[in-house]
Amino acid sequence: KQVLSDRITSLPASATLAMAAKARELKSAGKDIISLSLGEPDFNTPDYIKDAAIQAINDNYNSYSPVDGYVELKEAISLKFKRDNNLDYKPSQIVVSTGAKQSLANITQVLLNPGDEVLLPAPYWVSYSALGILGGATFKEIPSTIENDFKITPAQLEEAISPKTKIVFFNSPNNPSGTVYTEEDYRALAAVLEKYPDIYIVSDEIYEHINYGTPNFSIACIPSMYDRTITVNGLAKAFAMTGWRIGYIGAPEWIAKACTKMQGQITSGTNCIAQRAAITALTEPVSRIQYMVVEFEKRRNMMLELLGEIEGFKLNVPKGAFYIFPDVSAFIGKTIKGHAINSAADFSMLLLEEANVATVSGEDFGAPTCIRISYAASEAQLREAVARIKAVLS
Numbered sequence: 001k002q003v004l005s006d007r008i009t010s011l012p013a014s015a016t017l018a019m020a021a022k023a024r025e026l027k028s029a030g031k032d033i034i035s036l037s038l039g040e041p042d043f044n045t046p047d048y049i050k051d052a053a054i055q056a057i058n059d060n061y062n063s064y065s066p067v068d069g070y071v072e073l074k075e076a077i078s079l080k081f082k083r084d085n086n087l088d089y090k091p092s093q094i095v096v097s098t099g100a101k102q103s104l105a106n107i108t109q110v111l112l113n114p115g116d117e118v119l120l121p122a123p124y125w126v127s128y129s130a131l132g133i134l135g136g137a138t139f140k141e142i143p144s145t146i147e148n149d150f151k152i153t154p155a156q157l158e159e160a161i162s163p164k165t166k167i168v169f170f171n172s173p174n175n176p177s178g179t180v181y182t183e184e185d186y187r188a189l190a191a192v193l194e195k196y197p198d199i200y201i202v203s204d205e206i207y208e209h210i211n212y213g214t215p216n217f218s219i220a221c222i223p224s225m226y227d228r229t230i231t232v233n234g235l236a237k238a239f240a241m242t243g244w245r246i247g248y249i250g251a252p253e254w255i256a257k258a259c260t261k262m263q264g265q266i267t268s269g270t271n272c273i274a275q276r277a278a279i280t281a282l283t284e285p286v287s288r289i290q291y292m293v294v295e296f297e298k299r300r301n302m303m304l305e306l307l308g309e310i311e312g313f314k315l316n317v318p319k320g321a322f323y324i325f326p327d328v329s330a331f332i333g334k335t336i337k338g339h340a341i342n343s344a345a346d347f348s349m350l351l352l353e354e355a356n357v358a359t360v361s362g363e364d365f366g367a368p369t370c371i372r373i374s375y376a377a378s379e380a381q382l383r384e385a386v387a388r389i390k391a392v393l394s
């Protein structure tokens, strides 16, 4: 007999699981699968950060750390917020966690009550909806289109707000679309939020450095938003440190305190060696990781050019992160190589089975006519992948 909690059974299963399972099955059957489905850089962690971790081990950093992170790390994060975002967060407003994912889990656990509603400007990172549900909330998607560069409008935001709305999630640069909200965009959205003082804003800025020229803007820089915003960031993406598990928030002190209380009962302070390395990563100039951004931008441009040659892919120009998010509606309703394509998931499965290229379909991101293609792969792999896709679709 299986007696799982309502909490876990209420979590919807991911639509991408079937795809991941199929990719594994094909791989183990000996197929040469090119995976463009991953959300992590294909670079190694830079040596100067690795050296700091090795030093930490030799310096015997092996004990429990403070729940909210080492003071020196929180001071480094405070300086980073000032340097990169023009934000004033004191160390008492900062909590370091096991990845930005735990930061987000803490926030939803400490702010949400059953019956609350979270707003998700779509497309959005899949975990926001799951974490909202685990917090007892329901979620409402605010749709966007590729024609509008996957941005929601202030009117849409206003329309979506209800008396139950507790949190709105923003994520710029965005996973999966690569969209960057500008200062002007955020000021217009903030003008709506100013009328609803009980709504909190979660601003996930984990891709901030992987940006191809649009100035980043933190919504917490708007004075009327500062006391209601939790700014989330982490080292996984820009520093090629996904497995190190360092995320952090800057927040009103009462929220930071609550997150520390929650984390203290669940995981305690995150890995002490990774924290010491994070001090170096965040203190050194950002220019030291720029070589990865330069490479990502080259690949983005190449992918836009190559995919642009395939009829039916509707593309925009992603301004950050390392994903292309084409609208594939043109293929929906067709039969290709004997596969009936009734959804983006069907299209993604077609690419997997016939081209042996793994992508992620947009349904789980709240964008059911799109697929996500990660270009965190070598140029040779990317060229080969697009050539295969083109062959299947022509």
Ligand code: PLP
Residues within 6 Å of the ligand: 039, 098, 099, 100, 101, 102, 125, 171, 174, 175, 204, 206, 234, 235, 236, 242, 245, 246, 247
């Ligand atoms: N936020 C976004 C938008 C992401 O894409 C990811 C990872 O895919 C995360 C947060 C999680 O980051 P971390 O690895 O630090 O938990």
